[in-house]
Amino acid sequence: MAKKIDESQVRQVAKLSRLDLTDDEVARFSIELSAIVEYIEKLNELDVDSVEPLAHCLPIGNVFRADEIRPSLDTEAALSNAPQRHDEYFKVPKILDDNSGA
Amino acid sequence: MLDLTARELSAKILHGEITSVEATEGVFERIERIEPTVGAYISTFKDYALSRAADVDRRVAAGEQVGALAGVPVAVKDNMCMSTGATTCASKILENFRSPYDAHVVERLEAADAVIVGKTNMDEFAMGSSTENSGLKQTVNPWDATRVPGGSSGGSAAAVAARLCFGALGSDTGGSVRQPAGFCGVVGLKPTYGRVSRFGLVAYGSSLDQIGPLTFDVADAALMLNVIAGHDERDSTSVSNEIAAPCDYLEKLDEPLSGLKIAIVPEFNAGADSEVQNAVAAALEVYKGLGAELIEIRMPHFEYAIAAYYVIATAEASSNLARYDGVHYGHRTAAPADYVEVYSKSRAEGFGDEVKRRIMLGTYALSSGYYDAYYLRALKVRNLIRQDFTKAFEKADCIMMPVSPTTAFKVGEKTADPLQMYLADIYTIATNLSGVPGISVPCGQDSSGLPIGLQIMTPAFTEEKLLRIGRMFEKHTDHHTKKPDI
Numbered sequence: 219m220a221k222k223i224d225e226s227q228v229r230q231v232a233k234l235s236r237l238d239l240t241d242d243e244v245a246r247f248s249i250e251l252s253a254i255v256e257y258i259e260k261l262n263e264l265d266v267d268s269v270e271p272l273a274h275c276l277p278i279g280n281v282f283r284a285d286e287i288r289p290s291l292d293t294e295a296a297l298s299n300a301p302q303r304h305d306e307y308f309k310v311p312k313i314l315d316d317n318s319g320a
Numbered sequence: 321m322l323d324l325t326a327r328e329l330s331a332k333i334l335h336g337e338i339t340s341v342e343a344t345e346g347v348f349e350r351i352e353r354i355e356p357t358v359g360a361y362i363s364t365f366k367d368y369a370l371s372r373a374a375d376v377d378r379r380v381a382a383g384e385q386v387g388a389l390a391g392v393p394v395a396v397k398d399n400m401c402m403s404t405g406a407t408t409c410a411s412k413i414l415e416n417f418r419s420p421y422d423a424h425v426v427e428r429l430e431a432a433d434a435v436i437v438g439k440t441n442m443d444e445f446a447m448g449s450s451t452e453n454s455g456l457k458q459t460v461n462p463w464d465a466t467r468v469p470g471g472s473s474g475g476s477a478a479a480v481a482a483r484l485c486f487g488a489l490g491s492d493t494g495g496s497v498r499q500p501a502g503f504c505g506v507v508g509l510k511p512t513y514g515r516v517s518r519f520g521l522v523a524y525g526s527s528l529d530q531i532g533p534l535t536f537d538v539a540d541a542a543l544m545l546n547v548i549a550g551h552d553e554r555d556s557t558s559v560s561n562e563i564a565a566p567c568d569y570l571e572k573l574d575e576p577l578s579g580l581k582i583a584i585v586p587e588f589n590a591g592a593d594s595e596v597q598n599a600v601a602a603a604l605e606v607y608k609g610l611g612a613e614l615i616e617i618r619m620p621h622f623e624y625a626i627a628a629y630y631v632i633a634t635a636e637a638s639s640n641l642a643r644y645d646g647v648h649y650g651h652r653t654a655a656p657a658d659y660v661e662v663y664s665k666s667r668a669e670g671f672g673d674e675v676k677r678r679i680m681l682g683t684y685a686l687s688s689g690y691y692d693a694y695y696l697r698a699l700k701v702r703n704l705i706r707q708d709f710t711k712a713f714e715k716a717d718c719i720m721m722p723v724s725p726t727t728a729f730k731v732g733e734k735t736a737d738p739l740q741m742y743l744a745d746i747y748t749i750a751t752n753l754s755g756v757p758g759i760s761v762p763c764g765q766d767s768s769g770l771p772i773g774l775q776i777m778t779p780a781f782t783e784e785k786l787l788r789i790g791r792m793f794e795k796h797t798d799h800h801t802k803k804p805d806i
Contacts (some may be wrong), residue, residue, distance in 0.1 A: 220488070223684065228680070230681060231684045231687070232424040234683050234687065234688075235638065235679045235680050235683045236642075236645075236664045236667055237569060237664060237667050237668050237671070237674075237676055237679065237680070237782060238658070238661070238665050238666065238667075238668040239676075245370060247676070247677065247680065250677060250738055251677065251680060251684070251741075253682060253738075253739050254630060254666075254677075254681060254738065254739055254742075254765055255681075255684070257626075257739055258627045258630060258631055258694065258698075259627075259628075260624060260627045261624060261627050261631075261694075261697050261698060261701055263695075264624065264701060265705065266619070266697055266700035266701060266704070269700040269701075269703050269704060270700070271696055271699035271700050271702075271703065272699055272702045272703035272706060273527065273529050273699055274557075275513055275527065275702075275706060275753065275754055275755030275756050275780075276513060276514055276557075276559070276675075276780065278514075278556070278557055279340075280556075281454045281553075281556040283553070291420060291421070295420035295421075297422055297760075298418065298419070298648065299416075299417055299418060299648070299649030299650070300647075301646060301647070301649075301650070301651070301652035302652070302674040303659070304493075308647050308648055310647055310662060311656055311659050311662060313657060313659045314618050317438060
C-alpha cells in the first residue's frame with residue numbers, strides 16, 4: 219500500500235518547516251509520519267458536519283489596554299542572547315544579491 | 321527533615337525549629353548523593369539558593385512578614401523562564417539561553433519566599449511521555465532506575481519522589497504533570513486552563529499548556545496552587561477575577577464532601593493493566609466507604625482524543641516553534657551558505673527527532689489542501705470531547721479513572737515507535753482538550769512496587785472541590801506516604 223506521506227511529501231513539509239533533513243531522515247520520517255497520520259484518520263469515523271469547531275476551550279475574547287508607553291525589555295537584554303550582533307542589531311547573512319535590483 | 325511535607329517544613333521554619341539554610345543544605349547534600357543516579361535536574365544553583373534561604377531566615381528571625389512558601393526548597397521545570405541560570409527546554413537549540421526575565425510563576429514562587437534550587441529535566445519542549453526525548457540528559461524513575469519517570473515533566477516528578485526538593489512545578493499539555501506524577505508516586509495537579517498564567521512558559525501547544533505543581537501530598541498541591549494561581553495581564557488567556565477568582569485552596573481542604581457523586585467509565589477502567597484496574601477499583605471502594613455514589617457513564621468521543629490532540633497540539637507547536645530561527649537567540653549553524661540556511665540548518669542541528677516530527681506533522685495538518693481534513697476536523701472533535709465532559713458533570717461531581725494504562729515502562733521500551741508512546745497518554749489528553757482540571761493521586765503499587773495513580777477531574781475552575789476530593793482519599797489511605805528506597 220502506498221505510504222500516507224511519501225518521501226516527496228516529507229521533503230515538501232520539511233521545506234515549509236525550515237528543517238534540513240538527510241536522506242535517511244526523510245525515509246524514516248516518511249514511515250513514522252505515515253503511521254501517525256493513518257492513526258489520526260480515526261477522526262474520519264465521526265460525522266462532524268453539524269459540529270462547530272472549538273479552537274479554545276474557554277470563552278475568551280480580545281484583551282485591550284490603553285495605548286500608553288510602558289517600560290519594556292531594554293535593547294541590551296533583548297540582544298543578550300543573539301548568536302551574532304552588530305551594534306544594536308541582530309546580524310544575519312546577506313538577504314539580497316548585490317544585483318537583485320531591490 | 322527530608323521526610324517533611326512542604327507545609328510541615330514551612331511551619332517549622334516559621335517557628336524557628338529549622339532554618340531554611342539547613343533545609344536547603346539538606347536538599348543539596350541529597351542532590352550530591354542521589355542526583356547522579358536519578359538525573360532529575362538540568363541545572364542547580366546552590367549559591368543562589370543558599371543566599372535566598374539565608375535572607376528568609378534573617379527575616380523570620382527579625383519577625384518580618386514572609387510568604388506562604390517561606391524558605392521551602394522547590395524546583396522548576398526547565399521550560400519556565402528564569403533570569404538566574406539557563407532556560408533550556410532540554411533542547412540543544414536553547415542549551416545556552418539565558419532568559420532576560422522571569423516567568424510569572426517564578427515571580428510568584430519568589431514573592432512567596434520559596435527557595436528555587438534548580439531547573440528540572442523534561443522531554444525537549446515538553447514533547448513526550450517519558451523524558452527520554454530530552455536533548456540534554458536522561459532521568460530515571462526513583463522507584464526503579466531501569467524505568468522512565470514519565471514525561472514530559474519527568475524531572476520534576478523524579479525530583480519530588482526522590483526528595484531532591486519539597487515540591488516542583490511542571491507543565492501539562494496532554495498529561496505531562498499527571499502522568500509522571502502517577503509513574504513516580506507523587507501528587508500532580510493540572511489546573512483549569514487559564515487558572516495559572518503562562519507568561520514566561522515556553523510555548524508548546526498554547527491552547528492546551530497549563531502549569532501545575534507536583535508535590536508529596538494534596539495539601540502541598542493546594543499550598544502551591546495558592547501561590548501560583550490568579551490573573552496576570554501578560555497572559556491574555558489568564559482568567560480574570562470577575563469570571564473565576566482563585567480562592568484559598570487550603571481553607572476548606574480538610575472538609576470532606578458529603579453525597580459525592582463520582583462518574584466512572586467502565587470500559588476505560590477495563591482498558592488498563594489488571595493491577596492498575598485493581599488499584600483504581602480499590603480507590604473507588606474507599607470513596608464508597610466515605611459515602612460516595614458511583615455513577616456509570618459513557619464518554620463516546622474520548623477515544624478520539626489522542627488523534628485530535630496530535631493534530632491540534634502539533635499545529636500549534638509548528639507555529640510556536642517557528643521562533644527558533646537562529647537569529648534572535650538560541651543555536652545558529654556555524655557556516656550558513658545563505659539566509660535560508662540560518663533557519664533550516666540551525667533548526668535541523670538544534671531540534672531532536674520528536675520535535676522535528678511534531679513540527680512537520682503540524683505543518684502538514686495546516687498546509688493547503690489538508691487544513692479542513694485534519695485541523696478543522698480535529699477542532700470539531702475537540703468540541704464533541706468537551707461535550708462529553710459537560711454531560712458527565714451534569715450527572716456527577718467528578719470523573720475518576722486511571723492516570724495511565726500501565727505503571728512506568730522500561731527505558732527504551734517505546735522510543736522506537738512514536739505512536740506507541742503517544743497511546744500511553746490515552747487517559748490524560750482529553751482533559752487538556754476540554755480545559756478542565758485534573759489531579760493524579762497515588763493509589764497503590766503494582767507487584768513490582770511501582771506506583772499507580774488515580775486520576776480525578778472536575779468542572780472548569782473548581783480546583784477547590786478537586787483538591788478536597790483528593791484530600792478525602794489521602795486522609796483515609798497511606799499510599800502518598802510510600803517512598804522509593806533510594
